[in-house]
Amino acid sequence: MLEKKPIDFYYFSGTGNTYLIVKIMKDSFEKQGFNVNLKPLVNFLEDEFNDKHIMGIAFPIAALGTYPICWEFLNKLPRTNATQAFMVDTLAEFSGGIIGPVREILRKKGFTTIGAKQIRMPSNYFVEKKREEKNNQIIRAGKKEAQKFVKDIISGNSKWGRMPGFSDLLSFPSKSGNAWKLMRRLASIRLNKQACTKCSLCEEACPVNNIDLEPYPIIKKECQLCQKCVGVCPTEALICAFSKKSASRFFPYRAKGIKAEELID
Numbered sequence: 001m002l003e004k005k006p007i008d009f010y011y012f013s014g015t016g017n018t019y020l021i022v023k024i025m026k027d028s029f030e031k032q033g034f035n036v037n038l039k040p041l042v043n044f045l046e047d048e049f050n051d052k053h054i055m056g057i058a059f060p061i062a063a064l065g066t067y068p069i070c071w072e073f074l075n076k077l078p079r080t081n082a083t084q085a086f087m088v089d090t091l092a093e094f095s096g097g098i099i100g101p102v103r104e105i106l107r108k109k110g111f112t113t114i115g116a117k118q119i120r121m122p123s124n125y126f127v128e129k130k131r132e133e134k135n136n137q138i139i140r141a142g143k144k145e146a147q148k149f150v151k152d153i154i155s156g157n158s159k160w161g162r163m164p165g166f167s168d169l170l171s172f173p174s175k176s177g178n179a180w181k182l183m184r185r186l187a188s189i190r191l192n193k194q195a196c197t198k199c200s201l202c203e204e205a206c207p208v209n210n211i212d213l214e215p216y217p218i219i220k221k222e223c224q225l226c227q228k229c230v231g232v233c234p235t236e237a238l239i240c241a242f243s244k245k246s247a248s249r250f251f252p253y254r255a256k257g258i259k260a261e262e263l264i265d
């Protein structure tokens with residue numbers, strides 16, 4: 001059985017899928033008497049880390065790995081004396097097994113890795129059809145998996161598997177700046193000026209301060225394609241697309257039930 005220590009649950013969520021899972025897990029832990037502190041992993045400060053607590057980590061899969069901001073967080077974590085850690089990621093289809101490389105980072109820092117789970121959620125990338133019913137089904141199944149994962153963590157039945165070599169190889173590109181340059185060349189965030197009200201929500205939400213309002217949003221060069229700006233825009237003025245022409249093919253995505261304000265740290 002997991003000892004009842006406070007849980008510091010660090011998370012990043014672009015469009016709310018991961019945040020939804022984090023909220024479900026927090027609720028499930030709290031029903032079992034655990035105290036859970038939710039902490040955005042962006043701008044993590046090492047001094048605030050409490051190695052006497054249990055650590056949770058949650059993030060989305062991107063480019064078979066995850067966003068550079070999430071890798072940065074993992075690399076910034078301090079060395080600990082067997083602090084217990086669990087992780088959850090959300091993905092649309094396939095990750096290549098990022099849980100292996102994450103486990104290695106944590107083990108080298110002295111963490112005790114108690115469980116990892118990958119949970120399928122709707123895609124937030126190049127959404128060509130609003131598949132509301134299908135998405136609801138996926139989310140319902142994802143919520144159940146999250147609740148079961150919490151039960152398994154508490155009872156000591158959760159696992160943290162690893163495919164040596166293979167998973168390191170597949171998640172490696174997402175750690176490289178060049179891979180993200182290529183991704184940005186393939187598709188980038190486009191603005192429909194006519195729809196923009198200059199409300200500044202996208203600028204506030206961007207986790208890497210990559211948007212300037214002058215007075216319309218200018219997307220600068222450090223975009224991590226996390227889709228947060230797309231997800232929070234109240235007028236659907238932003239979309240990730242291959243070209244200006246192709247922008248009308250795609251729909252913005254934000255997880256059902258998650259408010260834009262909840263995605264602004």
Ligand SMILES: Cc1cc2nc3c(=O)[nH]c(=O)nc-3n(C[C@H](O)[C@H](O)[C@H](O)COP(=O)(O)O)c2cc1C
Pocket residue numbers: 012013014015016017018019059060061062063064065090091092093094095121122123124125224225226227255
């Ligand atoms: C740039 C980008 C890359 C992605 N790459 C993958 C991927 O390699 N594999 C996958 O299964 N899903 C991928 N996805 C989908 C997301 O992982 C998935 O929709 C996730 O639940 C989004 O979580 P969030 O709403 O918390 O941001 C990608 C999404 C984006 C925006």
Ligand code: SF4
Pocket residue numbers: 191195196197198199200201202203217232233234235236237238
């Ligand atoms: S959130 Fe949307 S409407 Fe508001 S400034 Fe950004 S693009 Fe314009």
Ligand code: SF4
Pocket residue numbers: 189205206207208209210211219222223224225226227228229230
């Ligand atoms: S500009 Fe948008 S997609 Fe790019 S990093 Fe900022 S919030 Fe994410």
